[in-house]
Amino acid sequence: MSTIDATLQSNQQKAKQYVTKVYNATEQRNPHETEFLQAVKEIVGSLVPVIARHPEYMNSGILERLLEPEKVITFRVPWVDDQGKVHVNRGFRVQFNSALGPYKGGLRFHPTVNESIVKFLGFEQIFKNSLTGQQIGGGKGGSDFDPKGKSDMEIMRFCQSFMTELYQHIGPETDVPAGDVGVNAREIGYLFGQYKKMCGAFEAGVLTGKGLGYGGSLARTEATGYGLVYFVQEMLKDNGLDFKGKTVIVSGSGNVSIYAMEKAAEFGAKVVACSDSDGYIYDQNGINLDTVKELKETGDERISAYTEKHPSAEYFEDCTQIFSIPCDIALPCATQNEINAETAQTMLDNGVKAIGEGANMPSTNEAQDMFLENHILFAPAKAANAGGVAVSALEMAQNSGKISWAFEKVDARLQEIMKDIYQNSMQAASDYGTPGNLVAGSNIAGFIKVADAMTEQGII
Ligand SMILES: NC(=O)C1=CN([C@@H]2O[C@H](COP(=O)(O)OP(=O)(O)OC[C@H]3O[C@@H](n4cnc5c(N)ncnc54)[C@H](O)[C@@H]3O)[C@@H](O)[C@H]2O)C=CC1
Numbered sequence: 273m274s275t276i277d278a279t280l281q282s283n284q285q286k287a288k289q290y291v292t293k294v295y296n297a298t299e300q301r302n303p304h305e306t307e308f309l310q311a312v313k314e315i316v317g318s319l320v321p322v323i324a325r326h327p328e329y330m331n332s333g334i335l336e337r338l339l340e341p342e343k344v345i346t347f348r349v350p351w352v353d354d355q356g357k358v359h360v361n362r363g364f365r366v367q368f369n370s371a372l373g374p375y376k377g378g379l380r381f382h383p384t385v386n387e388s389i390v391k392f393l394g395f396e397q398i399f400k401n402s403l404t405g406q407q408i409g410g411g412k413g414g415s416d417f418d419p420k421g422k423s424d425m426e427i428m429r430f431c432q433s434f435m436t437e438l439y440q441h442i443g444p445e446t447d448v449p450a451g452d453v454g455v456n457a458r459e460i461g462y463l464f465g466q467y468k469k470m471c472g473a474f475e476a477g478v479l480t481g482k483g484l485g486y487g488g489s490l491a492r493t494e495a496t497g498y499g500l501v502y503f504v505q506e507m508l509k510d511n512g513l514d515f516k517g518k519t520v521i522v523s524g525s526g527n528v529s530i531y532a533m534e535k536a537a538e539f540g541a542k543v544v545a546c547s548d549s550d551g552y553i554y555d556q557n558g559i560n561l562d563t564v565k566e567l568k569e570t571g572d573e574r575i576s577a578y579t580e581k582h583p584s585a586e587y588f589e590d591c592t593q594i595f596s597i598p599c600d601i602a603l604p605c606a607t608q609n610e611i612n613a614e615t616a617q618t619m620l621d622n623g624v625k626a627i628g629e630g631a632n633m634p635s636t637n638e639a640q641d642m643f644l645e646n647h648i649l650f651a652p653a654k655a656a657n658a659g660g661v662a663v664s665a666l667e668m669a670q671n672s673g674k675i676s677w678a679f680e681k682v683d684a685r686l687q688e689i690m691k692d693i694y695q696n697s698m699q700a701a702s703d704y705g706t707p708g709n710l711v712a713g714s715n716i717a718g719f720i721k722v723a724d725a726m727t728e729q730g731i732i
């Protein structure tokens with residue numbers, strides 16, 4: 273073995289030991305944070321070749337610092353329902369990393385929200401935001417409040433109570449929340465109104481995903497779903513394929529799913545199934561998106577109601593089974609860990625060709641490994657769903673210039689950003705010895721920018 277080879281091997285071993293040591297310490301420190309540990313394991317596992325080539329990251333404790341949020345805020349959110357009954361929920365904001373800019377990331381209102389969920393989302397957000405090429409750090413927040421079945425006034429009172437505490441921790445140059453599951457334009461409106469009241473100032477750039485009349489950006493609503501399809505289109509094109517004539521399945525029926533279905537259909541695909549947390553619908557004629565929008569965007573209805581308008585469609589209880597339908601392209605856009613090893617095996621047996629993750633961490637690490645081992649085209653969440661936050665950053669730019677861009681301008685920028693993320697992730701994968709592996713490539717490309725900025729800013 274040459275001296276160079278021996279040095280490389282020794283660096284690789286040291287890097288592996290370092291990553292394992294840091295992961296074990298994280299596990300010990302956060303033993304019950306299953307989702308956070310899952311996200312950490314996936315990311316740090318792919319950083320070994322980077323650390324081996326850049327031992328300076330090890331020496332300056334980059335990973336140790338990156339894995340500990342800069343600040344975690346937990347607070348009580350009391351509110352009164354329409355019957356006068358008092359409820360108390362828990363609010364969170366994890367300000368994970370500000371090396372690249374103000375903390376940026378959505379708020380999730382869902383009964384499953386806890387510190388582990390918010391930390392996994394905030395951690396992933398650091399790398400995703402870095403990949404967009406914009407000046408945004410990583411953060412995430414939310415509450416275990418369940419908006420399902422609540423009246424408009426209850427939602428408003430909850431949002432006001434939530435912001436009454438949160439306002440002092442955020443700001444256009446500090447931390448800029450947006451929507452996520454259970455938080456869409458209506459909730460952002462109530463949150464913004466309360467922020468304005470608490471601060472006594474109209475600071476449009478404090479939240480993104482706002483209504484168009486008071487500082488929102490055209491195309492933000494569509495951005496995550498459209499961006500996902502733009503990214504997958506790049507991946508397909510690189511492999512001599514495209515959406516045209518393909519059978520597509522999209523889980524969920526919320527913001528991301530709806531606009532992923534819209535763009536996939538526009539690109540000539542036939543989307544045959546979507547779901548909500550109760551069950552899924554299968555329409556062999558292709559999902560009628562106007563009906564889904566009517567049920568989910570305008571109304572507050574269950575996806576099962578789709579079959580009332582389209583009797584030829586079928587409804588099945590158990591949303592997890594949506595991926596048992598054979599398809600060419602699967603776009604999981606509902607929630608974390610919706611695809612486990614068993615589901616992945618079914619998809620492989622059914623001949624799936626490509627997967628694009630619209631939701632955050634929809635595949636377990638085991639499922640992800642199975643897709644990679646079987647050479648399925650796989651677009652991981654932090655790259656493929658970055659279009660939403662990218663357009664949020666464009667919304668911040670418009671707010672700071674007090675201008676509004678045309679839909680076409682934002683959409684064109686979104687397409688460029690998604691192409692760049694694809695190219696940069698492919699390049700990083702190839703530079704670090706895993707050509708074609710977008711999981712490793714996006715982790716590495718996202719990491720290097722953050723690690724370099726942290727290094728230049730000193731040990732803080
Ligand atoms: N809204 C955004 O801009 C972004 C969202 N994401 C991620 O995309 C995913 C979906 O978010 P949104 O569409 O914004 O939320 P949303 O609140 O608009 O919709 C969520 C949808 O998923 C359904 N759902 C929940 N649990 C489910 C389950 N177990 N199986 C099937 N359906 C289920 C709900 O019924 C609802 O239709 C989340 O993982 C979120 O973190 C990622 C990037 C940006």
Ligand SMILES: O=C(O)CCC(=O)C(=O)O
Pocket residue numbers: 376377378379400448449450451452480632657658660661662664
């Ligand atoms: O637009 C944003 O700031 C948040 C988007 C988000 O939460 C996500 O990318 O998961």
